[in-house]
Amino acid sequence: MPRVVVDVMPKPEILDPQGKAVLGALPRLGFSGVTEVRQGKRFELQVEGEVTEAVLADVHRMAEMLLSNPVIENFEVRVEETA
Amino acid sequence: MPRVVVDVMPKPEILDPQGKAVLGALPRLGFSGVTEVRQGKRFELQVEGEVTEAVLADVHRMAEMLLSNPVIENFEVRVEETA
Numbered sequence: 001m002p003r004v005v006v007d008v009m010p011k012p013e014i015l016d017p018q019g020k021a022v023l024g025a026l027p028r029l030g031f032s033g034v035t036e037v038r039q040g041k042r043f044e045l046q047v048e049g050e051v052t053e054a055v056l057a058d059v060h061r062m063a064e065m066l067l068s069n070p071v072i073e074n075f076e077v078r079v080e081e082t083a
Numbered sequence: 084m085p086r087v088v089v090d091v092m093p094k095p096e097i098l099d100p101q102g103k104a105v106l107g108a109l110p111r112l113g114f115s116g117v118t119e120v121r122q123g124k125r126f127e128l129q130v131e132g133e134v135t136e137a138v139l140a141d142v143h144r145m146a147e148m149l150l151s152n153p154v155i156e157n158f159e160v161r162v163e164e165t166a
Contacts, residue, residue, distance in 0.1 A: 007125050022126070022149060031145055033138065036129040042090050043105065046119040055116065062114055066105060 002051050003082055004059050008068040008075045009040035043067055044080075051079050085134050086165055087142050091151040091158045092123035126150055127163075134162050 010016045018039040026034055045062075047055055059077050068075040093099045101122040109117055128145075130138055142160050151158040 009125065009127065019126075025149055026145065029145070029148055031141060033131045033141070034128050034145075035131055036127075038127045040125045040127070042092065042123045042125040043102075044092065044119075044121040044123070045117050048116045048118055058114055058116070062109065062112070062117075065112055066108055 001046070001082055002079050004045040004047060004051060004056070004077065005080050006043040006045065006059065006063045006067050006075055006077050007040060008043070008063070008073050009038060011072055011074055014072045040073070041067070084129070084165055085162050087128040087130060087134060087139070088161050088163050089126040089128065089142065089146045089150050089158055090123060090161075091126070091146070091156050092121055094155055094157055097155045123156070124150070 010019075016038050019037040022039060023034065023037040026032075026037075045059060047059075056077060056079075063075045063077060064070055093102075099121050102120040105122060106117065106120040109115075109120075126146075128142060130142075139160060139162070146158045146160060147153055
């Protein structure tokens with residue numbers, strides 16, 4: 001069954017304190033080599049029936065209205081086949 | 084430049100109150116046809132140099148130790164080419 005995935009990430013110019021906190025913790029845990037971490041959200045949606053263009057357009061509007069804050073976040077909608 | 088993405092999602096058997104809140108809000112916003120919503124986290128990591136097997140193994144350990152709670156969450160590591 002396909003599912004629709006919405007990835008929501010802070011815009012590049014927006015400060016991301018959660019990502020910074022993760023980045024700061026990595027050396028303390030013994031990890032090196034990571035230069036940047038950004039933290040965002042991932043939504044997995046199950047829809048009734050087929051994932052048509054109309055369904056994807058709906059999910060775009062959901063992402064704009066509810067799942068993201070367009071002032072500070074970008075989002076991406078895509079379809080993923082599940083195992 | 085490639086980046087490493089870590090998707091962290093609540094395990095299927097774990098209650099997901101954030102996802103349920105989104106699902107409950109959709110009809111009030113005029114959307115129908117979505118039967119389930121799960122909300123998780125997405126991390127984007129920039130690493131120095133090439134993304135080798137060793138780097139991916141490191142990211143796996145970061146995901147286990149820091150980015151996810153293995154008791155209630157599953158995670159997936161993958162490489163994404165950026166534009």
